[in-house]
Amino acid sequence: MSVLTLTINDIQCTGREGQTILDIIKENKISLPVLCDLKGLTPVAACRLCLVEVKGIPKLVPACTTKIQEGMVVYTDSEKLRNYRRMIVELLFAEGNHICASCVVNGYCELQNLGYMVGMESVRFDYLWQLFQIDASHPRYVMDQSKCVKCTRCIRVCDEVEGAHVWDLKGRGINVRVISGLDEPWGQVKECTQCGKCVQVCPVGALFEKTATTSEMIKDRSFLERILEGREAKIWVR
Amino acid sequence: MGKVRIGTVWLGGCSGCHMSFLDLDERLIELAQVAEIMSSPITDWKLHTPVKEYQDYPEVDISLVEGAVVNTDNVEVLKLVRERSKILVAFGDCAVTGNVPSYRNLFKTDDVLNSVYLDKATHNQMIPSDRVVVPRLLNKVVPISHVVKVDYFMPGCPPSADSIWYTIKCLLEGKEPEFSKEHYRYG
Numbered sequence A: 001m002s003v004l005t006l007t008i009n010d011i012q013c014t015g016r017e018g019q020t021i022l023d024i025i026k027e028n029k030i031s032l033p034v035l036c037d038l039k040g041l042t043p044v045a046a047c048r049l050c051l052v053e054v055k056g057i058p059k060l061v062p063a064c065t066t067k068i069q070e071g072m073v074v075y076t077d078s079e080k081l082r083n084y085r086r087m088i089v090e091l092l093f094a095e096g097n098h099i100c101a102s103c104v105v106n107g108y109c110e111l112q113n114l115g116y117m118v119g120m121e122s123v124r125f126d127y128l129w130q131l132f133q134i135d136a137s138h139p140r141y142v143m144d145q146s147k148c149v150k151c152t153r154c155i156r157v158c159d160e161v162e163g164a165h166v167w168d169l170k171g172r173g174i175n176v177r178v179i180s181g182l183d184e185p186w187g188q189v190k191e192c193t194q195c196g197k198c199v200q201v202c203p204v205g206a207l208f209e210k211t212a213t214t215s216e217m218i219k220d221r222s223f224l225e226r227i228l229e230g231r232e233a234k235i236w237v238r
Numbered sequence B: 001m002g003k004v005r006i007g008t009v010w011l012g013g014c015s016g017c018h019m020s021f022l023d024l025d026e027r028l029i030e031l032a033q034v035a036e037i038m039s040s041p042i043t044d045w046k047l048h049t050p051v052k053e054y055q056d057y058p059e060v061d062i063s064l065v066e067g068a069v070v071n072t073d074n075v076e077v078l079k080l081v082r083e084r085s086k087i088l089v090a091f092g093d094c095a096v097t098g099n100v101p102s103y104r105n106l107f108k109t110d111d112v113l114n115s116v117y118l119d120k121a122t123h124n125q126m127i128p129s130d131r132v133v134v135p136r137l138l139n140k141v142v143p144i145s146h147v148v149k150v151d152y153f154m155p156g157c158p159p160s161a162d163s164i165w166y167t168i169k170c171l172l173e174g175k176e177p178e179f180s181k182e183h184y185r186y187g
């Protein structure tokens, strides 16, 4: 595999062919906001928070799915990028009904953290106030559509790690919804093993445990690394 | 130099932000040495209707406005306060985002009124038409920045006494409050 050289924010970096810009950014400990990205899951570029500038490419590209190339010149921080990032976060807040004061992950929410990171003091766009569904049919967990940012982490972890493929997407544009089974109540989907992986990877308060009350639900994502490392080392194969 | 003139205003909120203001505790004494509270929800209640009450709102250096804009009176009060304030601060999540009062935006205003005053009422079932008693609800609850220009945002439900103190101190010292997780939190 050939070694490629590139610069990120005028710093010389190297990487292997097939790696993404985000891989190199993480290896070099450069800070970049992400939302749909989660180590261990296939990147899908759903949230667009990781947008960066690449010299010679007129549009902004998502770092999580763009492969590095020899001689690439990348910038992760500029007035333009900061503007767009803040706008994306504001639009996410305007699209859902994110009332932090009554949310189970208040204080532990990745969307909140992004808000602080991009300096979101307030939302300048009109809030949409769509009426979303809450699905409490599952014996252990709840799905609150109003908090969902469509990162598809739940879909990917259930499919790629748990192997149950309970979740999917339906609709287009602002009507996109995450559905369980064939758009049936989660509690009726027999494939769900109740493992809770989707709940733990959800960055916001869309998926949570029934017993959690406001600002109680701390998510634990360390299981993902343990499982994937174990899989790699074939520790469960007899 | 005279004292800095501060006013606090209560729109569609639960008054929790004002309670948090009182949590400044002994810092209130320090504040009183350099600033004068010119108006607050408990000072000017000699006149009857909400808007009239605020006709007395003085010219101030800093106004802290709690609560979302939920009815027609809030709009008038807010505009008046804006005119008479050098610096206007959105005080708490309701003022900043709409927060809990904006839950009613999920429903039609008429449905909300019917539910509260007719369906669920056990006595005197009628929707108040006298706006002196109950001002007319807006179709949508909005943050105050969607009605007037806001100079600084102080999120939190309520903002902690430390956040409030940080903001006020910055403003008294003529510094820009820095928006970061260290000083403020949502919710």
Ligand code: SF4
Residues within 6 Å of the ligand: A157, A158, A162, A164, A165, A166, A167, A191, A192, A193, A194, A195, A196, A197, A198, A199
């Ligand atoms: S609990 Fe496990 S099996 Fe059920 S939907 Fe979530 S990830 Fe899939």
Ligand code: SF4
Residues within 6 Å of the ligand: A147, A148, A149, A150, A151, A152, A153, A154, A155, A178, A198, A201, A202, A203, A204, A206, A207
């Ligand atoms: S439910 Fe959670 S994990 Fe799934 S798409 Fe929505 S925000 Fe992402």
Ligand code: SF4
Residues within 6 Å of the ligand: A101, B012, B013, B014, B015, B016, B017, B018, B066, B067, B091, B092, B093, B094, B095, B099, B100, B156, B157, B158, B159
């Ligand atoms: S922000 Fe919270 S404490 Fe302040 S008025 Fe609104 S609900 Fe009450």
Ligand code: FES
Residues within 6 Å of the ligand: A033, A034, A035, A036, A037, A044, A045, A046, A047, A048, A049, A050, A051, A062, A063, A064, A065
């Ligand atoms: S992290 Fe790259 S698009 Fe979401």
